[in-house]
Amino acid sequence: MPSIELQGVTKRxxxxxxxxxxxxxxxxxxxxxxxxxxxxxxxxxxxxxAGLVIPENGSIIIDGEKVNEVPPEHRNAAxxxxxxxxxxxxxxxxxxxxxxxxxxVDRDETMRRVSTLLKTVRLQEWAEAYPSQLSxxxxxxxxxxxxxxSGAKILLLDEPLGALDARLRLDLRRHLKRFAKKFDLTVxxxxxxxxxxxxxxxxxxxxxxGRIEQEGTPRAVYFTPGTLFAASFVGDRVxxxxxxxxxxxxxxxxxVEEGGQISAMARGLKEGxxxxxxxxxxxxxxxxxxxxxxNNLNGRVTEIRPLGAYFRxxxxxxxxxxxHSHVPALQALGSPLHVGSQVHVCFAAQDALAxxxxxxxxxxxxxxx
Amino acid sequence: xxxxxxxxxxxxxxxxxxxxxxxxxxxxxxxxxxxxLGPATLGILSGLGSVGQVIGDQALMSxxxxxxxxxxxxAISVSILDIVAGLPLAWLIVxxxxxxxxxxxxLVDLPLIIPTVTLGFSVLLFWSxxxxxxxxxxxxxxxxxxLVVLLHFSFSYPVVVRVLVGKMLELNxxxxxxxxxxxxxPFTAARTVTVPLLSSGIVASFLLAFARSMSETGATIxxxxxFENGPIFIRNALDVGLEGPLVVTSLALTAISVVVFxxxxxxxxxxxxxxxxxxxxxxxxxxxxxxxxxxVIITVAVFFVFVVFPALLLSLKYAPAAVSGGAPGQILSxxxxxxxxxxxxxxxxSIGLLVTVINLLFSLPMAVLIARKRFGRSVSVVLDSLSxxxxxxxxxxxGVSMKFFWRNFAVPEFWLIVLSHLSIxxxxxxxxLVSALDDIPTYLEETxxxxxxxxxxxxxxxxxxxxxxxxxxxxxxxxTRSVDETGATxxxxxxxxxxxxxxxxxVKKPFPGSELAVGVGTSILLLTSVAILLILKTLSRGxxxx
Numbered sequence: 001m002p003s004i005e006l007q008g009v010t011k012r013x014x015x016x017x018x019x020x021x022x023x024x025x026x027x028x029x030x031x032x033x034x035x036x037x038x039x040x041x042x043x044x045x046x047x048x049x050a051g052l053v054i055p056e057n058g059s060i061i062i063d064g065e066k067v068n069e070v071p072p073e074h075r076n077a078a079x080x081x082x083x084x085x086x087x088x089x090x091x092x093x094x095x096x097x098x099x100x101x102x103x104x105v106d107r108d109e110t111m112r113r114v115s116t117l118l119k120t121v122r123l124q125e126w127a128e129a130y131p132s133q134l135s136x137x138x139x140x141x142x143x144x145x146x147x148x149x150s151g152a153k154i155l156l157l158d159e160p161l162g163a164l165d166a167r168l169r170l171d172l173r174r175h176l177k178r179f180a181k182k183f184d185l186t187v188x189x190x191x192x193x194x195x196x197x198x199x200x201x202x203x204x205x206x207x208x209x210g211r212i213e214q215e216g217t218p219r220a221v222y223f224t225p226g227t228l229f230a231a232s233f234v235g236d237r238v239x240x241x242x243x244x245x246x247x248x249x250x251x252x253x254x255x256v257e258e259g260g261q262i263s264a265m266a267r268g269l270k271e272g273x274x275x276x277x278x279x280x281x282x283x284x285x286x287x288x289x290x291x292x293x294x295n296n297l298n299g300r301v302t303e304i305r306p307l308g309a310y311f312r313x314x315x316x317x318x319x320x321x322x323x324h325s326h327v328p329a330l331q332a333l334g335s336p337l338h339v340g341s342q343v344h345v346c347f348a349a350q351d352a353l354a355x356x357x358x359x360x361x362x363x364x365x366x367x368x369x
Numbered sequence: 370x371x372x373x374x375x376x377x378x379x380x381x382x383x384x385x386x387x388x389x390x391x392x393x394x395x396x397x398x399x400x401x402x403x404x405x406l407g408p409a410t411l412g413i414l415s416g417l418g419s420v421g422q423v424i425g426d427q428a429l430m431s432x433x434x435x436x437x438x439x440x441x442x443x444a445i446s447v448s449i450l451d452i453v454a455g456l457p458l459a460w461l462i463v464x465x466x467x468x469x470x471x472x473x474x475x476l477v478d479l480p481l482i483i484p485t486v487t488l489g490f491s492v493l494l495f496w497s498x499x500x501x502x503x504x505x506x507x508x509x510x511x512x513x514x515x516l517v518v519l520l521h522f523s524f525s526y527p528v529v530v531r532v533l534v535g536k537m538l539e540l541n542x543x544x545x546x547x548x549x550x551x552x553x554x555p556f557t558a559a560r561t562v563t564v565p566l567l568s569s570g571i572v573a574s575f576l577l578a579f580a581r582s583m584s585e586t587g588a589t590i591x592x593x594x595x596f597e598n599g600p601i602f603i604r605n606a607l608d609v610g611l612e613g614p615l616v617v618t619s620l621a622l623t624a625i626s627v628v629v630f631x632x633x634x635x636x637x638x639x640x641x642x643x644x645x646x647x648x649x650x651x652x653x654x655x656x657x658x659x660x661x662x663x664x665v666i667i668t669v670a671v672f673f674v675f676v677v678f679p680a681l682l683l684s685l686k687y688a689p690a691a692v693s694g695g696a697p698g699q700i701l702s703x704x705x706x707x708x709x710x711x712x713x714x715x716x717x718x719s720i721g722l723l724v725t726v727i728n729l730l731f732s733l734p735m736a737v738l739i740a741r742k743r744f745g746r747s748v749s750v751v752l753d754s755l756s757x758x759x760x761x762x763x764x765x766x767x768g769v770s771m772k773f774f775w776r777n778f779a780v781p782e783f784w785l786i787v788l789s790h791l792s793i794x795x796x797x798x799x800x801x802l803v804s805a806l807d808d809i810p811t812y813l814e815e816t817x818x819x820x821x822x823x824x825x826x827x828x829x830x831x832x833x834x835x836x837x838x839x840x841x842x843x844x845x846x847x848x849t850r851s852v853d854e855t856g857a858t859x860x861x862x863x864x865x866x867x868x869x870x871x872x873x874x875x876v877k878k879p880f881p882g883s884e885l886a887v888g889v890g891t892s893i894l895l896l897t898s899v900a901i902l903l904i905l906k907t908l909s910r911g912x913x914x915x
Binding site: 047050051052071072073074075076077078079080081083085087088089098099100102103104146147150151152156 | 378385810812813815816817818819820821822823824826827830831834835
């Protein structure tokens with residue numbers, strides 16, 4: 001069964017280290033999203049597994065066999081690039097039949113496979129169309145079944161939804177996942193869109209500078225990010241800077257620039273240290289009065305925007321810093337707050353995560369590079 | 370059929386093995402270095418000893434120098450004329466619509482498929498008969514430098530227009546539109562936006578025209594009279610069996626070409642022409658009213674008077690005789706001079722075919738190697754620039770170098786001609802294939818590999834079909850250039866006469882009825898070229914690419 005294992009894999013392009021000693025196991029039939037900013041090495045990771053680039057160090061193991069020297073055509077891992085790479089001079093049918101034909105599968109079997117798959121994605125009427133005559137969504141489906149028809153059990157998706165419009169993207173997320181499960185595929189899906197990764201993956205690998213910053217279930221990555229970068233990259237968060245005043249078990253209390261004290265969860269912080277605390281926007285509550293003396297910051301509402309399921313309130317804290325609070329739409333509709341209201345911004349200590357202040361500065365650390 | 374498929378599968382599985390593909394690339398590089406580049410450049414050096422012949426001889430020396438100077442001045446002025454007259458025509462073809470413009474577009478290719486020797490003779494007839502000059506009350510032109518300029522213009526102009534049209538088609542119209550919406554008049558927009566974006570195309574076409582003019586021999590001899598440029602001087606020196614002038618002139622021509630190539634390329638990088646300022650009033654006037662219309666009329670008139678009519682005249686005059694089997698029934702029977710003619714035809718076409726097949730076979734792996742950077746970026750850059758070196762060497766000089774390089778190896782004359790033609794056509798073929806491959810994104814082939822195709826299969830099912838038009842046009846170019854080639858062939862051959870060489874002989878050493886013979890002979894060449902082209906075009910019209 002096709003599991004994928006990387007052991008200390010390193011790939012350089014000239015002086016640039018694209019993948020830096022990465023070790024990871026992807027289980028059979030697992031749906032893994034590789035998430036990371038542009039240039040983090042996501043696509044290189046995919047190309048390493050596909051066999052299109054060869055690592056300088058480390059081993060790539062597919063199905064228990066080391067495949068470093070195995071050419072792409074013998075790895076049974078089909079790559080679907082962002083623009084799908086449908087062959088422009090072949091019809092949809094010929095595209096789908098490409099894999100079995102080049103693997104020497106006999107004609108009848110190829111016919112059977114291709115027409116079954118075309119039916120699965122309800123494109124049998126488009127069999128004779130050329131890629132340029134298909135819509136973006138159709139092209140994506142053809143590319144998907146083309147990978148399957150080749151007999152591959154490993155599917156390597158490079159930004160598979162990136163070229164589609166927003167609405168279609170949401171629809172196809174669900175479709176992709178169902179498709180993968182239906183055909184027992186092991187999928188590595190590369191994306192820079194954190195909401196896509198969170199909503200589709202069994203497991204997320206967060207990549208940064210060619211290294212794995214964090215790996216875990218969407219839930220773990222979303223709710224307990226291991227590093228400041230992970231916290232700032234996944235989900236919308238507020239960042240506040242402060243100095244640690246007291247450490248008790250896993251709770252630290254700190255003084256922030258915006259005035260007032262904050263209690264947050266942290267490990268390994270010492271008294272007197274500079275710290276950054278992150279709070280998810282939906283964990284910030286806005287109240288017109290509050291008696292708490294910790295986790296209670298004063299501010300003024302400067303903007304209210306309805307963004308579908310939630311409203312985004314912009315609040316200017318004392319000292320000028322602006323934070324956003326996401327309030328469920330129903331609740332926001334009944335709220336008396338308006339632009340100009342004085343508010344208290346409150347949150348629970350377990351929703352606030354504190355990290356050591358990064359050596360190279362906050363802006364550089366959280367910038368998506 | 371089944372055996373063929375099995376063989377292909379076997380070869381395909383071989384191509385998965387690294388050492389196999391490495392040796393295919395190695396072979397193509399070896400072919401290039403030892404059969405194309407080496408002989409073309411190193412041979413001439415072995416003749417350096419004979420330079421004394423020229424340096425000692427004052428008269429010979431000054432004749433050689435003035436011939437080289439004439440080549441240089443001719444090539445530069447013709448190339449400049451080509452650009453000045455070619456830009457507006459290319460612009461017309463790309464930007465305007467209409468049936469007559471499609472016709473214009475097709476006509477541009479006409480002089481490209483006419484063998485230059487044929488063109489030379491046609492130009493001679495056109496300008497030396499009463500024709501257009503008589504209409505204006507001027508005396509007809511006699512062979513000499515004036516006719517040479519007209520001839521070189523007519524064969525290099527289509528090349529320039531073709532390249533510029535190609536580049537303009539690639540150009541996104543959005544920039545010019547943006548300039549117009551920002552307030553630029555059409556002329557200002559074209560001058561400040563389109564032309565600068567086209568600069569690489571202008572430089573490329575200028576250099577192509579320059580190289581062709583420096584190299585052309587056969588047609589030039591036909592119209593030159595007593596005028597001598599580099600290639601003609603070399604040919605005359607060959608006639609009297611002097612070696613020194615060959616070496617000196619070849620070296621000087623090559624040196625000038627190299628300098629011009631690098632100077633023009635450097636100029637393009639360093640020189641920012643004053644595109645910035647707009648002389649609003651003048652350019653407004655140039656964009657409106659009668660002036661653009663007059664511009665169009667002049668452009669089209671120049672094209673017809675200097676290119677189309679001279680090229681077509683010959684066919685109109687002699688083609689009927691050629692088709693009907695000729696006034697003297699001996700043409701087809703091959704008696705008299707026509708025996709020489711037909712053996713020349715057979716020789717020319719067999720060489721052309723051989724050259725095309727060999728070069729295709731060896732230049733395809735080379736082009737892949739360069740375009741796909743198989744041995745790394747720097748190797749690709751070096752091979753790419755090396756492979757274009759033979760373009761810079763005028764073909765007569767290249768022929769001389771070939772002759773010297775192989776003279777100690779007792780290479781049969783036939784193969785010497787083949788080797789020279791291989792060398793001359795190689796750079797064009799490689800360049801055509803490299804640029805075509807550059808346009809095919811690598812991810813198509815990569816995806817095919819992950820779907821289970823071995824390297825040979827993915828190349829032959831994905832890449833090859835996508836570049837097949839370039840492949841075909843490269844093959845046609847190679848074939849026609851080989852059939853057409855005169856300069857290098859004159860230099861390396863002593864007893865064998867290809868058709869263009871024979872026709873040049875007929876013009877240089879007239880005999881009773883020779884004008885008719887040359888006319889009929891060149892017409893047959895022309896008709897055959899057109900026929901071959903049509904057949905190839907029909908064959909290549911396979912499945913439509915969507």
